[in-house]
Amino acid sequence: MIDMAKADATTTTATPDLCTISQDMILHIGFDDTDSTCGKCTTHLAFKITGHLLKNPDTKFLDYPLLVRLNPNIPLKTRGNGAVCLRVMARNHEKIIQDIRQLIEKESAIGMGANPGVAFLNGGLVPEALKEFGRFAMFDILSKQKAEKIAKENCIRHFTFGNGQGLVGSLAAIGSLEDGDHTFEAIAYRKCKNYGTTRQINAIRVIQYDKRTFPNTFNNYDQNHRRVLIAPHGPDPVFCGIRGESPEVVVSSLEWLQPEEILDGYMVFRSNQGTNMHLQNELKLSGIRVYMAGYVRGKVITKPQTIQGGHVIFGIEDSGGVTGSAAVYEPTGLTKIASQMEVGDVIEIG
Known part of the structure; x- marks a missing residue:
């Protein structure tokens, strides 16, 4: 409710x-x-x-x-x-x-x-x-x-x-003032007695508001795998979270959902979700450390090869002349494009 x-x-x-x-x-x-x-x-x-x-x-x-x-x-x-x-x-x-x-x-x-x-x-x-x-x-x-x-x-x-x-x-x-690109998320919370129980979310209503509000909401439903994306699966207090471009659209979508479970409340957050803010930093191959986020700009120096599992491997050289290996993993859905790259193509990897 x-x-x-x-x-x-x-x-x-x-x-x-x-x-x-x-x-x-x-x-x-x-x-x-x-x-x-x-x-x-x-x-x-x-x-x-x-x-x-x-x-x-x-x-x-x-x-x-x-x-x-x-x-x-x-x-x-x-x-x-x-x-x-x-x-x-x-x-x-x-x-x-x-x-x-x-x-x-x-x-x-x-x-x-x-x-x-x-x-x-x-x-x-x-x-x-x-x-x-x-x-x-x-x-x-x-x-x-x-x-x-x-x-x-x-x-x-x-x-x-x-x-x-x-x-x-x-x-x-x-x-983080988030005074540039930003989005909003309406997060609804469960009552304590329901923690750890299965969240009952009407997938049809999710699909309906997803189509009605596109592109002003996002990450609602995975059509390829027929999977609702707005709800976690753990024992935490979150019932669901709806992300979009304005407070009005995320709240109206939450209301359209009409959950049967009696919830504790909801709140709208302003956020950097969906803005790729963690990919704004250009990295050099020589300065990359484990767990850093960002992107590398460079040119392809070896013909891409598809290995076992469907992943694609190729060599890259950045603007400083430093070389390294790059991989495009099969689950990304980008391996077909990656396999068609030619030596000399300039790309950004993030």
Whole structure:
């Protein structure tokens, strides 16, 4: 049933001009790594924190909650390597900080693999060093030690639990303004009694709204494998998530879904999902490290060969004259095109 609570953080549809707001009332809140493969969810915790903040009429949200997908290659991620940032205008910052610190500690999967971090930046302007940290977090591997140094140099209060690795994502989320290309996601959450049970989603209705809203929603249904894509399969609190180009289209699609399960609520996030932000960084073959994300531009130097399993292998040379081997895996569906490349073709691999 879609008659459920909504954490209505804001009706803003564009990034606010933080320079026009009283700077000492602005608080940026970033948190990450609150979940584990056994359960919990960072966006669900954001839903709870938002609901808590909205109980105070003096607290105003300056933007949609931000769901920031960081480097997808990081092996420590639980699922989608997503961190969250909330930007609010409020008077009693100290009470908010202590309340959220307690919620993070209470509601995270500490002891089951979660290593949460939460960070608080006072004032409207996000330091350039923090923006750069957020940009690098899209494609590189950043250490907790680097995060602690950034926090200290920019007077950012923070708290960590477990090994505290979540501080990296917390700071990166604050530094990611997402003031360029972005999308939205309406995420619906289950009631606790339903965690771990099968999600009943009407595939026909998913197909209907997918066709009705195309291209303004995406990743709804896999026609080739006849598979619904909007729902996870684990014991986490998420019922489903619908991604699209505007808050209106993702909410209307969620309403069209008409789930029979009584849900706990939903919230709309602004996000970098579907923007290929982690592929904006051009890499050189000589500088690639394991788990980095980005793309390499170069020319094909050997005739592509199809090997066992249907994968395609070929040689590539970048602009610096460094050579290496590249592979196109069969599941990508790109092997037919890759096998037809000729020596001298200029390509980008990401």
